[in-house]
Amino acid sequence: MATPGKKRGRKSKMDDKLNSSGKTKVLKTSDGSEKSLIDLELSDVDEREIKSTEKDSKNKEGSNSSKKKSKKVVVEYSDSRLAGEPVPAEEARKRWPERYDKKKKPRKDDDEEALLARAHYLQAEVDGVIFNLYDDAYVKAEEGKPDYIGRIVEFFESTDKEQYFTAQWFFKAEDTVIQDHSNLIDDRRVFYSNERNDNLLDCILSKIKIVQVAPNIDLVAKEAKIPPCDFYYDMSYSLEYSTFKNLSTENGRDGNETSSTISSEASCEGEQGAVVSPDESSIALSPKNSDMTLLDLYSGCGGMSTGLCLGAALSGVNLVTRWAVDLNEYACQSLKFNHPETEVRNETAEDFLALLKIWKKLCDDFSLLGTQHSQTNGPTQASDEDEDDDVEDGSQVPSEEFEVGKLVGICYGDPNRSNKPALHFKVRWKGYGPSDDTWEPMEGLGKCEERLRDFVTNGYKSNILPLPGDVDVICGGPPCQGVSGFNRFRNKEKPLEDPKNHQLVVFMDIVNYLKPRYVLMENVVDIMKFSNGFLGRYALSSLVAMNYQARLGLMVAGCYGLPQFRMRVFLWGALPTEKLPQYPLPTHEVVARGFCPVEFEKNVVAYDEHHTCTLEKALHLGDAISDLPVVETKETRDEIPYEKEPLTEFQRHIRLSKHELLGAAATGSKASQKAMLYDHRPLQLNDDDFQRVCQIPKKKGANFRNLPGVLVGPDNKVELDKSVERVMLPSGKPLVPDYAITFVRGTSPKPFGRLWWDEIVPTVVTRAEPHNQTILHPEQDRVLSIRENARLQGFPDYYKLFGPVKERYIQVGNAVAVPVARVLGYALGLACQGTCSDQPLLTLPPRFPNSLELLPSATIDVQDANC
Numbered sequence: 001m002a003t004p005g006k007k008r009g010r011k012s013k014m015d016d017k018l019n020s021s022g023k024t025k026v027l028k029t030s031d032g033s034e035k036s037l038i039d040l041e042l043s044d045v046d047e048r049e050i051k052s053t054e055k056d057s058k059n060k061e062g063s064n065s066s067k068k069k070s071k072k073v074v075v076e077y078s079d080s081r082l083a084g085e086p087v088p089a090e091e092a093r094k095r096w097p098e099r100y101d102k103k104k105k106p107r108k109d110d111d112e113e114a115l116l117a118r119a120h121y122l123q124a125e126v127d128g129v130i131f132n133l134y135d136d137a138y139v140k141a142e143e144g145k146p147d148y149i150g151r152i153v154e155f156f157e158s159t160d161k162e163q164y165f166t167a168q169w170f171f172k173a174e175d176t177v178i179q180d181h182s183n184l185i186d187d188r189r190v191f192y193s194n195e196r197n198d199n200l201l202d203c204i205l206s207k208i209k210i211v212q213v214a215p216n217i218d219l220v221a222k223e224a225k226i227p228p229c230d231f232y233y234d235m236s237y238s239l240e241y242s243t244f245k246n247l248s249t250e251n252g253r254d255g256n257e258t259s260s261t262i263s264s265e266a267s268c269e270g271e272q273g274a275v276v277s278p279d280e281s282s283i284a285l286s287p288k289n290s291d292m293t294l295l296d297l298y299s300g301c302g303g304m305s306t307g308l309c310l311g312a313a314l315s316g317v318n319l320v321t322r323w324a325v326d327l328n329e330y331a332c333q334s335l336k337f338n339h340p341e342t343e344v345r346n347e348t349a350e351d352f353l354a355l356l357k358i359w360k361k362l363c364d365d366f367s368l369l370g371t372q373h374s375q376t377n378g379p380t381q382a383s384d385e386d387e388d389d390d391v392e393d394g395s396q397v398p399s400e401e402f403e404v405g406k407l408v409g410i411c412y413g414d415p416n417r418s419n420k421p422a423l424h425f426k427v428r429w430k431g432y433g434p435s436d437d438t439w440e441p442m443e444g445l446g447k448c449e450e451r452l453r454d455f456v457t458n459g460y461k462s463n464i465l466p467l468p469g470d471v472d473v474i475c476g477g478p479p480c481q482g483v484s485g486f487n488r489f490r491n492k493e494k495p496l497e498d499p500k501n502h503q504l505v506v507f508m509d510i511v512n513y514l515k516p517r518y519v520l521m522e523n524v525v526d527i528m529k530f531s532n533g534f535l536g537r538y539a540l541s542s543l544v545a546m547n548y549q550a551r552l553g554l555m556v557a558g559c560y561g562l563p564q565f566r567m568r569v570f571l572w573g574a575l576p577t578e579k580l581p582q583y584p585l586p587t588h589e590v591v592a593r594g595f596c597p598v599e600f601e602k603n604v605v606a607y608d609e610h611h612t613c614t615l616e617k618a619l620h621l622g623d624a625i626s627d628l629p630v631v632e633t634k635e636t637r638d639e640i641p642y643e644k645e646p647l648t649e650f651q652r653h654i655r656l657s658k659h660e661l662l663g664a665a666a667t668g669s670k671a672s673q674k675a676m677l678y679d680h681r682p683l684q685l686n687d688d689d690f691q692r693v694c695q696i697p698k699k700k701g702a703n704f705r706n707l708p709g710v711l712v713g714p715d716n717k718v719e720l721d722k723s724v725e726r727v728m729l730p731s732g733k734p735l736v737p738d739y740a741i742t743f744v745r746g747t748s749p750k751p752f753g754r755l756w757w758d759e760i761v762p763t764v765v766t767r768a769e770p771h772n773q774t775i776l777h778p779e780q781d782r783v784l785s786i787r788e789n790a791r792l793q794g795f796p797d798y799y800k801l802f803g804p805v806k807e808r809y810i811q812v813g814n815a816v817a818v819p820v821a822r823v824l825g826y827a828l829g830l831a832c833q834g835t836c837s838d839q840p841l842l843t844l845p846p847r848f849p850n851s852l853e854l855l856p857s858a859t860i861d862v863q864d865a866n867c
Contacts (some may be wrong), residue, residue: 001102003812008490009840011653012339013110015267021794027603031108031535032721033300035370036199039467039655042799043744044170044315047308047378048448053101057211063796065244066478068836069766072724073814076119076565077245079109079125079126079162080124080125080126080127080163080201080202080204081124081129082121082123082124082125082163082201083121083123083124083125083130084121084122084123084154085121086119086120086121087119087120087121087626092203093711094647095120096117096120096154096156096497097101098114099114099115099116099117099120099821100117101116102855103114104422107586113157114126114198114293115156115158115164116158116159117156117157117159117200118156118158118161119156119157120154120155120156120157121155121156121165121299122155122164123155123841124152124155124163124201126204126205129206129207130154131165131204132150132152132153133153133155133208134150134152134153134231134724135151135207135826136152136207136208136209136210137149137150137151137152137167137204137206137207137208138204138208138343139167139199139203139204139205139207140204140205145382146172147168147205148167148169148558149169149190149208149210149231150167150168150170151167151170151173151210151264152165152166152167152168152296153166153168153196153205154166155199157754162200163200163201164198164199164201165198165199165203165204165557166197166198166199166619167196167197167199168192168193168194168196169193169195170190170191170192170193170210170233171190171191171193171237172191173189173190173191173541173544174187176191176237176443177242177410177537177552177692178537178540178544179532179537180534181537181538181541181542182469182540184541184544184545185219185541185544185545188226188229188230188231188232188236189231189232189233190210190231190232190233191233191235191237191244192212192233192235192236192247193236193238194236194238195236196354199574200745203252203830204254204797207630208230208231208233209228209229209230210229210230210232210233211226211227211231211232212232212233212234212247213233213234213235214227214234215231215234215235215246215575215738216547216549216573216576217546217547217548217576218514219546219547221223222547223329223786227273229477229686230695231416234547234576235246235247235544235549236248236807237589238362238457238840239602240602240840241551241553241602241603241605241840241841242540242550242551242600242603243549243550243676243839243840244540244543244549244550245549245550245551245574245580245582246549246576246580247459248838250254251322251586259296259307261340262376262574262684268525268664269678272389275373278828282291284718286535286793289315290315290318291318291320292312292315292317292318292319292320292472292473292517292832293319293320293322293327293466293470293471293472294309294319294320294321294322294323294472294473294474294475294512295322295323295324295466295471295473295474295475295516296321296323296324296325296335296342296473296475296476297325297352297475297476297478297507297510298325298326298349298458298474298477298478298479298503298507299323299324299325299326299331299335299344299473299801300328300331300335300477300811300814300815300816301331301334301335301370301538301801301811301812301815301818302321302324302334302335302338302339303333303338303793303795303817303821304476304477304520304522304815304816304821305335305475305821306338306339306473306795306799306818306821307500307794307816307818307819307820307821307822307824307825308322308473308475308616308821308822308824308825309825310661310818310821310822310825310849311822311823311824311825311826311827311828311829311849312316312825312826312828312829312832313824313825313829314822314829314849315825315826315828315829315830315832316829316831316833317737317808317828317832317833318556319472319473319772319828319829320341321339321341321460322341322342322343322466322471323342323343323344323345323445323465323471324339324342324343324344324345325344325345325347325349325352326344326345326346327346327347327348327589328346328424328525328735328807328810328811329346329803330802330803330804330807330808330811331782331803331807331811332344332345332812334799334800334802334803334808335802337802338357338798338799338800343463343464343465345411347411347412347413347650348413348509349506349507350482350506351412351413351421351504351589351786352396352412352510352689353409353509353513354412354511354516355410355411355412355423355465356465356466356467356510356513357513357670358412358423359410359465359467360460360467360468361454362452362468363460364456366453366456366460367823368456368457368460368691368755369467372461373460373461373462373470375548377855378839380501380648401796403429403430403431403432403452403717404427404428404429404430404445404448404479404585405427405428405429405432406428406451406454406457407425407426407427407428407445407451407452407454408426408427408428408434408455409426409437409439410423410424410425410426410455410459410464411423411424411426411439412424412782413433416439420441421440422443423441423442423444424439424440424441424587425439425440425442425445425455426438426440427439427440428444431463435632441660445718446575446702454593456795459510463815466514466803467514468513468514468515469514469515471513471514471516471517471703472516472517472518472832473516473517473518473519473520474510474511474514474516474518474519474520475519475520475521475522476501476520476521476522477521477522477523477816478504478506478507478521478523479500479503480500480501480523480524480526480527480535481501481505482498482501483501483524483526483529483530483531483535487645489528492530493663494795495531495534495535496534496535496538499671501535502533504527504538506541506694508519508539508546511546511573511652512542514552515575515693517573517574517575517578518572518573518574518575518578518581518828518831518832519543519548519571519572519573519574520571520573520581520824520828521539521570521571521573522569522570522571522816523535523539523568523569524568524569525554525567525569525595525596526586526594527569527647528554528569528597529595529597533597533599533600536552536571536600537567539571540552540571540776543573547575547576548573548574548575548576548640549572549573549574549575549576549578549580550570550574550580551571551573551580551583551840552569552570552571552572552575552600552603553570553583553603553604553605554567554568554569554570554585554596554600554603554605555567555568555570555604555605555820556586556590556604556605556606556819557794557819558588558590558618558619558760559587559588559590559605560587560588560608560618560817560820560822560823561587561588561650561794561819562619562624562790562793562794562817562819562820563615563618563621563623563624563759563760563761563792564760564761564762564763564764564793564817565590565760565762565763566594566760566762566763566764567604568602568815568816568817568820570583570820570824578708578831578832579831579832579836579838580838581824581827581830581831581834581836581841582830582831582837582840582841583824583827583841583842584823584824584826584841584842584843584844585606585607585841585842585843585844586605586606586615587603587606587615587823587844587847587848588615588616588618588619589616589617589618589636590618590760591618596610600636602780605841616847618760619650619760620757620758620759620760621755621757621758621759621778621792622755622757622761622789623648623650623651624648624650624651624756624788625655625784625788625791625792626647626648626651626757626783627642627645627646627647627651627669627850628642628649628677628680628787628788629641629642629643629680630784631643631680631681631682631780632780632781632782633682633684633685633690633693633715633782633783634682634684635681635682635779636681636783637681638678638679638681639675639676639677639678640677640680641677641678642655642675642676642677646683649850650755653794653850654775654791654794654797655675655796655797656798657675657796657798658796658798661796668686675797675798677787677797678787678797678798678799678800678801679785679786679787679790679800679801680785680786680787681781681785681786681787681805682768682782682784682785682786682789683768683769683783683805683806683809684805685751685770685782685783687730687731688729688731688733689770689771691729691735691767691780691794692704692707692729692735692737692752693752693781693782695707696752696754696776696781697734697754698754698758698778699754699756700754700758700759700799701749701751701756702752702753702754702773703735703749703750703751703752703754704740704749704751704752704753705718705749706750707723707727707735708724708727708735709724709725709726709734709735709736710726710736710741715749716748717746717747718741718746719744719746720736720743725784733806734804735855739751740752740772743772743853748772750772750773750774751770751771751772751773751777752770753770753773753774753775753776753867754774754776754777754778755774755776755777755784756778757776757778761792762774762831764789764792764793764813765789765809766809766810766812766813766814767808767810767813768783768784768789768809769783770783778798780838784813785797786805786808789809790812791810793812793813793815793817794817794818794819794820794822794848795812795815795816822849823848826848827842828842830842
């Protein structure tokens with residue numbers, strides 16, 4: 001459990017290092033026995049004649065190696081010495097001042113003192129080979145482990161006359177968070193890091209050649225430019241939020257000599273540690289444009305894209321959800337109503353990807369690729385309400401013949417349920433209206449080449465489908481139901497072979513095909529828990545393999561102004577030409593609940609435990625819903641008046657229209673009192689459940705245990721009171737159902753649990769039945785309504801939902817919390833404009849978003865009265 005908006009017990013950076021054993025040296029004597037230097041006088045031992053010493057190099061930091069224990073490394077004797085003349089004392093003190101400051105002896109990381117130096121050198125000789133500063137080398141690892149890869153950045157003799165070198169470490173893919181997915185990464189590709197530490201000189205094994213190459217999303221072009229070498233690098237890796245990103249300084253080297261010791265003696269091209277020329281290695285950021293397009297995959301009703309667009313607008317970027325894809329038809333209806341500018345496609349992601357590839361070929365066939373798209377943001381395909389411009393042409397079509405008037409839609413799949421997936425076009429028949437449109441396979445339209453050309457040409461101009469390079473941002477939460485604890489048949493050995501996890505692969509395939517500038521993937525924390533985080537690691541490694549910068553963070557909804565504890569994983573990706581977006585730090589005091597894998601505790605977005613900051617107070621259920629009208633369980637109206645004024649700042653803000661949300665902060669706009677309240681209706685309980693709910697006391701903590709005939713034992717288990725007759729309902733069923741008694745072996749208070757005004761909800765559920773969860777309204781005999789759940793997710797009140805009541809609950813429960821997406825959208829906007837820092841975390845403006853006004857460069861097209 002984390003502290004409010006902060007991390008409890010955040011471990012030191014050295015926590016995951018591939019540590020050596022202790023500092024005690026172990027020597028082999030002439031009789032083969034081992035003694036420590038504690039047992040031997042140094043004056044009696046010529047270390048250069050001893051067969052071996054414990055070369056327990058303080059080895060490099062591994063990304064996720066908390067399980068790796070310190071081991072004693074015994075290195076066979078090597079002839080090693082510092083070579084040449086020492087660096088002049090005055091120069092050495094300037095370049096490495098911390099090595100000579102006896103009054104302020106530095107500490108490496110949090111628990112290890114740095115060594116003081118007697119002298120520094122520019123060279124060393126190991127086994128007859130001369131090593132210079134900034135040469136790259138293999139460094140001895142623990143016995144049985146692959147040797148480490150490092151760049152030598154310092155040679156020195158310590159005050160106790162030991163000879164050392166300092167290594168700046170490179171990580172192989174398997175040494176990072178990627179682990180078992182290193183097969184996706186080129187064997188020669190390594191990652192630069194800022195991790196360094198001191199090692200005894202004879203831990204150096206041999207020279208190697210590591211070159212820096214320019215990051216390139218074109219893997220073929222990148223491969224062609226890699227010179228002969230042992231390894232190459234184009235990104236850095238940091239344990240902080242498992243970050244892979246562009247090198248922050250030229251040549252991937254830290255230019256601060258007081259901390260890095262990089263000097264003018266660095267090798268030139270063609271020598272050890274070579275780098276490509278600056279014009280090749282430097283990556284120019286892409287031109288910044290305040291208008292950006294978004295593709296929302298697995299969009300649901302649009303929670304993530306809604307929040308991203310709102311947040312980007314507050315940063316000065318006009319992000320428009322141009323395309324959305326989801327299999328749920330009701331969710332598609334909800335998204336289309338609230339985002340009329342969006343091309344919403346009700347289909348599987350696999351079919352969408354197949355269609356994209358076919359669409360590109362059609363555009364190529366008609367020589368359209370490379371010509372100009374239009375800038376329209378409105379609907380592009382003909383809708384059912386379009387007038388049929390072929391009906392009134394005066395011609396009469398014989399009743400037994402059908403002529404294609406025009407093509408009005410395109411899809412890949414099986415819209416006619418014929419079990420024959422293929423390319424289909426939606427046909428508007430000449431002489432008929434939209435209600436008579438049909439889906440026809442491509443092969444049945446052989447005589448309609450002109451109609452096809454017109455459709456593809458118009459579709460290309462209006463951008464009805466994205467082509468590679470058209471999309472600025474892809475967001476989505478691919479379902480990974482194979483990791484659910486409710487799935488008894490989870491494949492722990494090979495999670496990606498489980499069809500229920502396949503959408504993660506499809507999501508990455510779409511990213512790989514379209515190559516957007518930015519990627520934001522959301523998912524449940526279980527992808528970092530199940531099978532040692534296999535799926536989460538796969539997602540991260542897939543982006544890195546595609547040459548995307550990437551980082552991974554876990555965010556708690558309540559930390560951004562919601563009364564719920566839900567935690568989710570968010571994975572950022574950015575092309576090498578872009579700035580990698582940050583994670584916004586919390587704005588509200590919320591104690592995070594729920595299990596987070598120890599290995600990924602440092603990925604939770606929060607302030608450090610000792611950081612002093614002032615956060616806003618946590619919100620509770622009453623702050624979110626206390627202004628809503630009283631409704632009964634049998635309420636059937638989809639729209640009702642508000643009846644009273646908002647009581648809290650949250651309620652005032654959530655009532656704002658879309659236009660007001662974007663500009664209300666500075667103007668102090670008030671919510672329109674003429675607006676109607678959508679979806680404030682609960683799931684209607686059956687008669688038995690309603691009678692049970694009516695008997696649950698209206699007090700904090702009440703649940704089925706308060707019903708007559710229930711006993712709670714000292715072990716917190718419930719049982720029926722056999723001394724009294726069991727209470728029965730008019731239907732003949734018991735008042736206290738058996739499933740409530742046996743739920744979680746009788747230890748859970750959740751069945752028919754009543755929420756209270758001063759509580760924070762664990763999470764927003766997709767199923768509103770009260771049988772196994774605390775979901776009853778504090779003072780009304782019903783479950784929380786759709787709108788109340790929507791408010792807990794941060795959906796503005798203007799956001800109208802479609803479909804049966806149960807479907808609307810599912811849409812809300814599956815959505816990304818809008819305020820979380822909004823802060824991420826704000827961070828995205830800053831990255832797009834190149835104004836964010838290279839640090840992984842961003843501090844939001846005070847009282848965000850109320851402190852911001854809509855910046856002039858961000859505008860939004862308000863197209864209907866519902867906005």
